[in-house]
Amino acid sequence: MILIRNIKxxxxxxxxxxxxxxxxxxxxxxxxxxxxxxxxxxVYHNYQVLVEGDRIKLKGFDWDEFHEETFETKxxxxxxxxxxxxxxxxxxxxxxxxAEHGAKVNVIERGSPIEVRAEEVxxxxxxxxxxxxxxxxxxxxxxxxxxxxxxxxxxxxKRSHYVFDVLVKHGAPEDILYEKMPHAxxxxxxxxxxxxxxxxxxxxxxxxxxxxxxxxxYDETGDKxxxxxxxxxxxxxxxxxxxxxxxxxxxxxxxxxxxxxxxxKPFAVxxxxxxxxxYIDKTQYKEHYKDLPRASYxxxxxxxxxxxxxxxxxxxxxxxxxxxxxxxxxVNGMSYHARDLQNGNSAVVVxxxxxxxxxxxxxxxxFQIEIEKKTYDLGGGGYIAPAMLAKDFxxxxxxxxxxxxxxxxxxxxxxxxxxxxYPKDLGEAxxxxxxxxxxxxxxxxxGAVLTGCETRTSSPVRMVRDENMKSxxxxxxxxxxxxxxxxxxxxxxxxxxxxxxxILEEKCH
Numbered sequence: 001m002i003l004i005r006n007i008k009x010x011x012x013x014x015x016x017x018x019x020x021x022x023x024x025x026x027x028x029x030x031x032x033x034x035x036x037x038x039x040x041x042x043v044y045h046n047y048q049v050l051v052e053g054d055r056i057k058l059k060g061f062d063w064d065e066f067h068e069e070t071f072e073t074k075x076x077x078x079x080x081x082x083x084x085x086x087x088x089x090x091x092x093x094x095x096x097x098x099a100e101h102g103a104k105v106n107v108i109e110r111g112s113p114i115e116v117r118a119e120e121v122x123x124x125x126x127x128x129x130x131x132x133x134x135x136x137x138x139x140x141x142x143x144x145x146x147x148x149x150x151x152x153x154x155x156x157x158k159r160s161h162y163v164f165d166v167l168v169k170h171g172a173p174e175d176i177l178y179e180k181m182p183h184a185x186x187x188x189x190x191x192x193x194x195x196x197x198x199x200x201x202x203x204x205x206x207x208x209x210x211x212x213x214x215x216x217x218y219d220e221t222g223d224k225x226x227x228x229x230x231x232x233x234x235x236x237x238x239x240x241x242x243x244x245x246x247x248x249x250x251x252x253x254x255x256x257x258x259x260x261x262x263x264x265k266p267f268a269v270x271x272x273x274x275x276x277x278x279y280i281d282k283t284q285y286k287e288h289y290k291d292l293p294r295a296s297y298x299x300x301x302x303x304x305x306x307x308x309x310x311x312x313x314x315x316x317x318x319x320x321x322x323x324x325x326x327x328x329x330x331v332n333g334m335s336y337h338a339r340d341l342q343n344g345n346s347a348v349v350v351x352x353x354x355x356x357x358x359x360x361x362x363x364x365x366x367f368q369i370e371i372e373k374k375t376y377d378l379g380g381g382g383y384i385a386p387a388m389l390a391k392d393f394x395x396x397x398x399x400x401x402x403x404x405x406x407x408x409x410x411x412x413x414x415x416x417x418x419x420x421x422y423p424k425d426l427g428e429a430x431x432x433x434x435x436x437x438x439x440x441x442x443x444x445x446x447g448a449v450l451t452g453c454e455t456r457t458s459s460p461v462r463m464v465r466d467e468n469m470k471s472x473x474x475x476x477x478x479x480x481x482x483x484x485x486x487x488x489x490x491x492x493x494x495x496x497x498x499x500x501x502x503i504l505e506e507k508c509h
Contacts, residue, residue: 002051002058003033003066009045011288019049022061028053033066036180039295043288048178069158075504077103081238082503083229084108085213088142089489090480091244092196093163094496099205101504106236107205108229110212110249111139113197114190121146124321125410128383133212136332137248137324137456140209141193144489146322148314148335149184151176153490163493170195173337181296185337208234213252216241216259216473226473240475240503244496245482247459248324250365257361261464261472264357264364265484268311268457269371270349270430271418271450272319272331273390276405277344280315283441294339297346299444301436306350308433311457313346315339318408319451321383328372329385331409331451343408347454348437350429364460371421375453378416385409386416390448393418394434403447418452459484469502477503 009018020026034048050066080103084091087109095105111117111134121136123129136146144150151167153160164177167184171192176182184192197207208231217228217235228237245252256262277294284295294315301308317335324330333345357367378386387407388399399415407413419427438444462484469477479485479492479499486492 001066002056003048003064004051004058005048005062007047007049009047011043011045011291015045015047015049019051023051023053023056023058025053025056028056032178034180035178037285037292039284043285043292068161071158071162073101073501073504075101075501077101077504080104080240080503082106082240082242083236083238084242084244085229086142086244086246086249086480086482087140087207088244088246088480088492089144090486090492090496090499091242092141092193092200092496093166093493094242094244094479094500095205096166096196096200097497097500098503099200099203101500103504105205106238107207108211108213108231108236109140109207109209111135111209113140113207113209114145114194117141118190124383128411130323130326130383132324132326133210135324136320136322137246140197141190142246142492143248143322143332143456144492145189145193146186146320146332146334147312148317148333149186149189149337150312150488151182151184151490153488153494157494159494159497160490162497163490166196167192170199183337185339186334188337215255216476224473226476240477242499242503243463243471243476243478243483244480245478247481248456249482250325250369253362253365253461256463259473260476260478262361262461263464264354264359264361264460265458265462266351266353267364267460268309268349268351269368269422269426269453269455270308270347271452272333272345272409272454273310273348274319274343274345274405274407274449274451275444275447277316277342279443280344283443294344296344297441299437299440301433303350303429303432306429308348308350308429308436310437311347311349313344315344316341317345318343318410319345319385320409321385321411322456323372323383325369325372327376328369329375329379329383330372330453330455331385332454332456341408343405345408347457348430348434348450349454349457350426350433352426356423356426361461368455368460371453371455374421378420378452379414383411384414385412385451386418386421387413387449387451388415388418390434390450391445393450394431394445402449405447405449407449407451409451413451418450421452458487468506469499
């Protein structure tokens with residue numbers, strides 16, 4: 001099989017016809033390996049294609065013989081028991097792979113199963129009623145379930161092919177296998193997770209919902225070896241414990257700070273910026289904007305030593321309430337598979353580190369909480385979010401009324417001065433970043449709405465682990481985004497797979 005790169009297909013052309021002309025043959029079969037839309041100068045489709053056929057002409061092409069990397073383990077886990085704490089992508093994929101290789105797995109999740117969780121999120125958005133243990137942060141599927149469902153990752157790890165294959169097997173669209181910027185959307189992702197759960201239950205995985213991990217159960221010999229966990233409802237004994245907590249399990253971070261080695265880590269904070277999606281489409285695709293999928297963008301800027309960047313862009317989506325504690329406000333972005341709503345939104349954030357919040361293990365977390373409480377107070381309660389025009393923020397003037405862009409955040413927004421949320425130096429950095437983004441993407445500030453605050457970009461802590469992914473407690477494995485080793489659905493799932501392999505291949509003791 002031959003992999004051919006850089007196949008340019010103009011808007012309106014058919015890939016098959018372009019290949020026939022270039023290969024000077026019709027006697028071949030092909031499969032799309034990668035696809036992207038290039039809009040840097042002119043707008044066109046760019047493909048990488050796997051081709052098999054007779055007498056095809058490859059002269060002048062960028063091509064190679066193709067061999068797909070695969071991975072597997074022959075280890076048998078049938079004599080091993082594992083407790084997985086957390087049913088986000090890291091926990092689910094760890095449990096999935098362990099169970100497929102014979103291990104007996106219990107999954108403990110503080111939130112609700114998807115079907116109930118969706119109702120709880122809707123209740124927050126419509127009625128302002130927050131369940132602190134089951135919301136956009138907590139519950140089956142993890143925080144990414146109520147997002148754009150982006151399936152991108154910088155990782156070149158061969159395990160990513162396994163992750164994508166599993167997602168497609170359980171209902172994700174096949175185009176995630178080759179799109180450069182794959183996404184499922186919250187609606188599709190929810191059903192994929194339900195399908196995964198049903199399959200996992202069929203191979204022996206047991207799920208326990210609305211149970212919160214409280215503490216380890218230690219070996220009575222006095223060695224610091226955990227032999228199980230205690231939850232708010234029960235105890236679970238096992239050979240191995242996997243902590244797939246997510247980046248918002250603050251009460252658990254407080255407990256673990258006295259049990260395992262951990263430290264603070266940098267993250268980023270800022271706002272959600274919202275535009276009309278049509279503006280984004282026209283800016284990116286020009287006259288072709290009606291002929292292509294909804295467009296996205298990614299922008300970067302600098303302010304001194306600080307980086308400012310857009311993050312988790314949601315084309316045709318909405319801004320959603322992502323808090324997990326009472327009397328706080330946090331925002332995130334979410335979109336459905338069709339990405340067909342009027343607005344697009346993105347986080348616009350600035351990096352922070354111990355120079356901003358202190359060098360204690362949990363000081364970054366406490367900084368997040370402080371910002372989220374300020375945001376709640378500024379909104380006036382009821383989980384209303386403060387908002388203002390981006391141009392007014394940049395020009396340090398009061399927003400008197402919003403324009404054409406109607407904020408999508410539910411339970412609702414209140415016009416307030418967002419300069420009151422962050423320390424002055426962070427506000428200045430965000431201001432400079434927005435000005436630079438407007439230079440790079442003309443009209444970025446015009447009518448755009450900022451909504452506060454975005455704080456949950458990544459975990460504020462990193463749980464120290466060795467080369468075998470073990471914490472300072474030998475049989476406890478911290479994984480995924482909450483442990484500080486991943487950022488997003490795919491990288492978290494890969495981290496879960498790595499952990500499962502480590503457990504399966506470890507010799508029993």
